[in-house]
Amino acid sequence: MKGRFVTLEGVDGAGKSTHQQFVADFLATKAPHVIQTREPGGTDLAERLREAILQNPMAPEVETLLIFAARADHVTRVIRPALDAGTWIVCDRFTDASVAYQGAGKGVPADLIQRLSAAAHAGLAPDRTFVFDCSYEVSQQRLAGKKLDRFEREDRAFFERVRNRYLELAKAEPRRVRVIDAAQPLPEIRKALECNLADL
Numbered sequence: 113m114k115g116r117f118v119t120l121e122g123v124d125g126a127g128k129s130t131h132q133q134f135v136a137d138f139l140a141t142k143a144p145h146v147i148q149t150r151e152p153g154g155t156d157l158a159e160r161l162r163e164a165i166l167q168n169p170m171a172p173e174v175e176t177l178l179i180f181a182a183r184a185d186h187v188t189r190v191i192r193p194a195l196d197a198g199t200w201i202v203c204d205r206f207t208d209a210s211v212a213y214q215g216a217g218k219g220v221p222a223d224l225i226q227r228l229s230a231a232a233h234a235g236l237a238p239d240r241t242f243v244f245d246c247s248y249e250v251s252q253q254r255l256a257g258k259k260l261d262r263f264e265r266e267d268r269a270f271f272e273r274v275r276n277r278y279l280e281l282a283k284a285e286p287r288r289v290r291v292i293d294a295a296q297p298l299p300e301i302r303k304a305l306e307c308n309l310a311d312l
């Protein structure tokens with residue numbers, strides 16, 4: 113039996129990292145093995161690329177190429193072998209982040225992202241994706257006091273473009289992509305996550 117691939121997405125500050133452990137623990141009640149990983153990252157090489165991507169200003173196309181280089185390494189070395197071995201995966205961000213951030217946020221052409229996705233992970237898509245959604249105000253409150261990377265320092269217009277693209281992705285693929293209102297109290301969020309994992 114192949115494993116299942118669950119991804120966590122959303123605007124910065126929605127609190128997705130807080131929910132990753134909960135999702136992994138919940139899945140561990142029904143799956144033989146569960147691993148947690150993240151993008152950009154998840155392998156030695158991809159983690160080094162992550163540092164470069166988050167710290168250095170660069171043209172959006174360059175950023176996109178580096179993100180997909182990291183993704184291709186992660187898919188080849190970690191994600192595909194794990195799924196083939198029956199392991200379930202909880203991954204903090206995947207290609208939907210490139211569609212939202214590089215595509216909608218920074219104007220990288222959709223067909224470039226499409227072609228890079230095909231090169232990096234042909235035939236592989238998440239089985240379930242959670243989009244943690246919140247307003248700009250909530251995001252700003254949650255990020256207050258944190259040392260911000262260059263994505264988290266983008267302006268409100270950028271935030272709204274990213275947020276809207278995530279919501280559009282959920283509309284376009286309602287079976288796979290589920291929106292979670294990240295402004296709700298924690299117990300409500302956990303209930304929503306459990307409901308939306310029951311049919312996996």
Ligand code: TYD
Pocket residue numbers: 124129151152179204205206207208209210211213214263264
């Ligand atoms: P994030 O998950 O927010 O890391 P952390 O919770 O540790 O701050 O990811 C870091 C940033 O990378 C985030 O602001 C969005 C950006 N990103 C993209 O722009 N495109 C991508 O394809 C991915 C995977 C991430």
